[in-house]
Structure formats: structure tokens, C-alpha cells
Amino acid sequence: MPKAFPRAVLVAAVLLCAPASSVFAQTRPAPPATDFARLREETAKRLAEYLRINTSNPPGNELATARWLKDVLAREGIEGRILDTAELGPGRANFYARLPGTGGGKAIALVHHMDVVPATRAQWSEDPFGGVLKDGHVWGRGALDMKGHGIIQLMAFIALKRAGVQLSRDLVFIANADEEIGGLGSRTFIQRHPDLVGGIEYVLTEGADTRVQGGKVRWFGIDVGEKRVFWKKLIARGTTSHGSVPLGDNPVDRLVTALARLVAWETPVRLTPAVDRFFKAQARYETGERRGWLADAEAALGTPRGRTWLLSEPERNALLRNTITPTVLTGSNKTNTIPQEASAELDIRLLPDVDTTAFRQELLRMINDPKLALESLGDVAPRYDAPLDTELFRAIERAAGRLLPGVPIATPISAGASDRPYYAAAGLICYGIDPWLVELEEGRLSVHGNNERLSVRNIEFGLRLYVETLLGMRR
Incomplete structure (x- = not known):
């Protein structure tokens, strides 16, 4: 059984105590600055390398990142496993590694996704796949979503191994493919490896709504749920012909008419218990009537001024209703040709407890055109609600409290989507x-x-947050 070291010594051993800063507090003596600088710079360089591997999805190319992760961990004496290459298709993979604990409980899994959304070079100041270190930042597609998070997890994982710290639970590192399109990577991993998944109790991954405005941290978020993705494709069909002589059967006309109805549709506003709890945590940072509106959002939504204010911020509005956003539009590939088919992809996000069958019927009623087809784009993710009274939640809460003293902990649901519902x-x-x-x-x-x-x-803050959290699970 490993020796029991004082907590402050363990934190110093993994080199993650930083000099005091105005953004987060210093709560214990720092080791020599050169130690901290080495780890921080190493993490930034690792992130730059990771960002240079283009995993735009489609097509993904996650096998290249899985091989890179395997090589990095091999140099630390940690065995990594590249999984599911046949099931996910050419150039794709999941990745798994494990640090054994002392057998004090089921594992904690640090999970991230390796794929990123595409980027257009002409719209960026720097090459989105160049991994440029400039002006104190690492630039690139995935720096925030979610390769940067994954590298922070990786380096916390490595730092504990280097320091000889053994948790009571196994610590697992998982990198999944395909989160950005349909979650095929996580679903395949879960289905094909029940032996690995069955040994895990907790997953810590992307999410949350930690709010920073004007350099001030208003609250630190721990996501405990998320809205459900309900992607649809709206298809209009007609008669292809020359654009100079409209025949009255133009699918583009019907499509844009239906889209206008959907864009104008003000979906009902509803306050769920999780969002109500989230708003109450925010209330302390407001004054006057705004504090009252957040503290009692149900009542505020019944008043013109309170309702207008609550819905005025895009993030709050998204948590109070189902949202429908047209994104991908297709039609003719030639200006003077009326197409046979036109379509629009709809990014629909539903509140967690919405009946999807009933919502689909309401959607068709609003479209109000039986000639239009509505097709599904992928499966609807299952609903989930994470409990607040767990060992990991308390460990995150304590770690955030030490790094951000006086900042309230909020428990939002996410308007975005992740692989969490599948796990x-x-x-x-x-x-x-x-x-x-x-x-x-x-x-x-x-x-x-x-x-x-x-x-x-x-990067420094993230490393400290992860290591503090994991050490908080060491008992």
C-alpha cells in the first residue's frame, strides 16, 4: 500500500502550484518557479502538437491522434490501447489508458473527444491546424472544443504517474471519436467494451457554464445535465426546370416558406427545476430587480420586464425553451436552374424532459406543408441527470473553492451536446x-x-483544477 503523504506535499510533487494571480487564488506555497514553468510549457507544447493533427469531422482522422496519444504515454511508461478501428471505419479509432489504484472503488474516467469541427483558413488570423503559440495563447481548431481539455486531462494523468501518486480508484483516460457529428465513437466504445466500462463509476468531461465577464469569475459551473439533440432535415421536392420560366413547383419556394414559419415560431418558455437552481446560484451577482428575477424566475417570467430581461441573454433563453436553428441549406448548384430538391438541416435542442414524439408532431404542424418531408439526422441522445451528492462532485466543488475562493458553484444543464448521455x-x-x-x-x-x-x-488553471480534484478523490 502506498505511503500517505500530506496533501500539500502531493500537490507540490506534481508541480502544479502556481504563483498568485488576479484570476485565481494561491492557497499553498509554490514549488520553485522553474518546476512550474517546465510543466506549464510542456503542456502548451503538447497541445500545439495535438492541434496540428487535423481531425476535422468529417472525416475525423482520429486514428492519427490515437497513435500520437499512445506514443506520448509510452514514453511515460503507460500502456495505451487503440480500439475500435474496424468498427469506426478507415482512419478512425477510440483510445484507452489506465493508471491502477489501490482498489478502493470503481474508476474515475477522464473523457474527451479527438475530433473537431472544420475550419476555414481564410477566416482565421492563424492557421487553424498550425498549433501556433503566440501572444500567450495556443491557437488552433479544438483548443477549447475539446483538444485543449483533453491535453489538460492527459498531463494531469501523466503528472500523477510521474509523482508516484496512487489514487484509491483506478484512473482511466479515454479519447473518443466522432462526438461532433453523432457520438459514434463513445457509443461504439460503450457497446464493445463492457469489461472496461463496467469498471468505471465516474466520468469527468466537457461541459459547464463557468461565467467570466470583465475579468471577474461570476460562478464556476459543474454540468449535471444537458438538452437533447433532435437534429432534423427538412426536404422539399418539385420539378426541375429553367429559372427563367418558373413552373410554380419550385421546392426552394416551399422550403423557405416553411423555414420562415419555424424561425418566427416562439417556442413556449418553461422553467425546469435544474435551470431554476442554476438561476438562483447566479442571483447573488446581480442587484436590485435583476437579483429578484433570478431568485424567483417563475414569478419573473410572468411579468413583462422580468420575462424580457431573462430571455434577452442567449444562454438563458436557450435554457428556457426548445430551440430550432436552420444551418445547412442546399438547393440548386446553378443560378438559372430550379432544383428538383431543396433541403435545410435543423439544429434542434430540446429541454431534457420533452416528449420527442409530441414535439415532432408540433413541428410538422408549424411547417404546415404535407409535401415537405422531415427526416431524422442521427439518434436522439438519452436524457440524464447527475446527482449532486457524490464523492466526485464534492471533490470538484472543493478544488474549485480552493482555486476560486468566494466564487459560487453553479449546477447548470448544458444547451450544447456531449457524449455524457451515452455514458x-x-x-x-x-x-x-x-x-x-x-x-x-x-x-x-x-x-x-x-x-x-x-x-x-x-492551461495552468486547468491543470491545477484537475489535479486538486483527483487528489480530493484519493481517500
Whole structure:
């Protein structure tokens, strides 16, 4: 059985105590600055290397990143396993590695996805797949979603191994393919490896809504649920002909008419218990009537001023209703040709407890055109709700409290989607966090947008957060 070291010594041993900063607090003596600088710079360089592997999905190319992860861990004496290459298709893979614990409980899994959304070079200041280190940031597609998070997990995993720290539970590192399109990677991993999944109790991965505005951390979020993806494709068919002589059967006309109805549709506003709890945690950072509106959102939604204010912020609005966003549009490939078919893909996100069959019927009623077809794009993820009274939740809460003293802990549901519902459906307890303090506007514009980047300073915070959390599970 390993020796029991004082907690402060363990934290120093993994080199993650940083000098004091205005963004997060220093709570114990730091080791020599050169030690901290070495680990922080190593992590930034690793992230730059990871970002240079283009895993835009489609097609994914995650096998290249899995091989890179395997090589990095092999140099640390940790065996990694490349999995599911045949099932996921050419160039694709999942990845798994494990650090054994002392047998004090089922494992904790650090999970991230290796794929990223595509990026257009002309719209970026730096090459999105160049892994450029500039102005104190690592630039590249996936820096925030979610290769940066994965590298923070990886280096926390490695740091514990280097320091000889053994947790009571096994610590597992999982990298999945295909999260950005349909979650095929996580679903395949779960289905094909019940022996590995069955040994896990907790999953810690992406998510949360940690709010930073004007350099001030308003709350730290631990995601305990998420809205459900309900992607659809709306298809109109007609008669192809020359555009100069409309025949009255143009599928584009019918499609845009239906889209106009959907865009104008104000879906019902509803306050779920999880969102109500989240708003109450935010109330302390507001004053006057705004504090009251957040503290009692149900009542506020019944008043014109309260309702207008609550729905004015995009993030709050998305948590209070089902949202429908047209994204991909297709039609003719020639200006003077009326196409035979036109289509629109709809990014629909449903509140967790919505009946999907009933919502589909309501959607068709709003479209109000029996000639249009509505097809599904992938499966609907299962609903999940994570409990708050668990060992891992308390460990995250304690770690965030030490690094961000006085900042409240919030428990949002996510408007976005992740692989968490699939792991939760397999019986695992899943939480999502942001291991960094990124300004609200920067996150809005760069995640799935342009000029995505992660600061070295935030890498430091993420490393400390993960190691503090994992050490909190050591008992």
C-alpha cells in the first residue's frame, strides 16, 4: 500500500502550484518557479502538437491522434490501447489508458473527444491546424472544443504517474471519436467494451457554464445535465426546370416558406427545476430587480420586464425553451436552374424532459406543408441527470473553492451536446466542467467559430483544477 503523504506535499510533487494571480487564488506555497514553468510549457507544447493533427469531422482522422496519444504515454511508461478501428471505419479509432489504484472503488474516467469541427483558413488570423503559440495563447481548431481539455486531462494523468501518486480508484483516460457529428465513437466504445466500462463509476468531461465577464469569475459551473439533440432535415421536392420560366413547383419556394414559419415560431418558455437552481446560484451577482428575477424566475417570467430581461441573454433563453436553428441549406448548384430538391438541416435542442414524439408532431404542424418531408439526422441522445451528492462532485466543488475562493458553484444543464448521455445511459455518473476561465464573448465567438485559442495561463488553471480534484478523490 502506498505511503500517505500530506496533501500539500502531493500537490507540490506534481508541480502544479502556481504563483498568485488576479484570476485565481494561491492557497499553498509554490514549488520553485522553474518546476512550474517546465510543466506549464510542456503542456502548451503538447497541445500545439495535438492541434496540428487535423481531425476535422468529417472525416475525423482520429486514428492519427490515437497513435500520437499512445506514443506520448509510452514514453511515460503507460500502456495505451487503440480500439475500435474496424468498427469506426478507415482512419478512425477510440483510445484507452489506465493508471491502477489501490482498489478502493470503481474508476474515475477522464473523457474527451479527438475530433473537431472544420475550419476555414481564410477566416482565421492563424492557421487553424498550425498549433501556433503566440501572444500567450495556443491557437488552433479544438483548443477549447475539446483538444485543449483533453491535453489538460492527459498531463494531469501523466503528472500523477510521474509523482508516484496512487489514487484509491483506478484512473482511466479515454479519447473518443466522432462526438461532433453523432457520438459514434463513445457509443461504439460503450457497446464493445463492457469489461472496461463496467469498471468505471465516474466520468469527468466537457461541459459547464463557468461565467467570466470583465475579468471577474461570476460562478464556476459543474454540468449535471444537458438538452437533447433532435437534429432534423427538412426536404422539399418539385420539378426541375429553367429559372427563367418558373413552373410554380419550385421546392426552394416551399422550403423557405416553411423555414420562415419555424424561425418566427416562439417556442413556449418553461422553467425546469435544474435551470431554476442554476438561476438562483447566479442571483447573488446581480442587484436590485435583476437579483429578484433570478431568485424567483417563475414569478419573473410572468411579468413583462422580468420575462424580457431573462430571455434577452442567449444562454438563458436557450435554457428556457426548445430551440430550432436552420444551418445547412442546399438547393440548386446553378443560378438559372430550379432544383428538383431543396433541403435545410435543423439544429434542434430540446429541454431534457420533452416528449420527442409530441414535439415532432408540433413541428410538422408549424411547417404546415404535407409535401415537405422531415427526416431524422442521427439518434436522439438519452436524457440524464447527475446527482449532486457524490464523492466526485464534492471533490470538484472543493478544488474549485480552493482555486476560486468566494466564487459560487453553479449546477447548470448544458444547451450544447456531449457524449455524457451515452455514458450515463450505461450507468456511469457524469459531470462536465470547463478547466479554464475564458471570457464569455471569447467563448461564444471561437468555439465552432474562428480564432479558437487557449491561454497558457488558463492551461495552468486547468491543470491545477484537475489535479486538486483527483487528489480530493484519493481517500
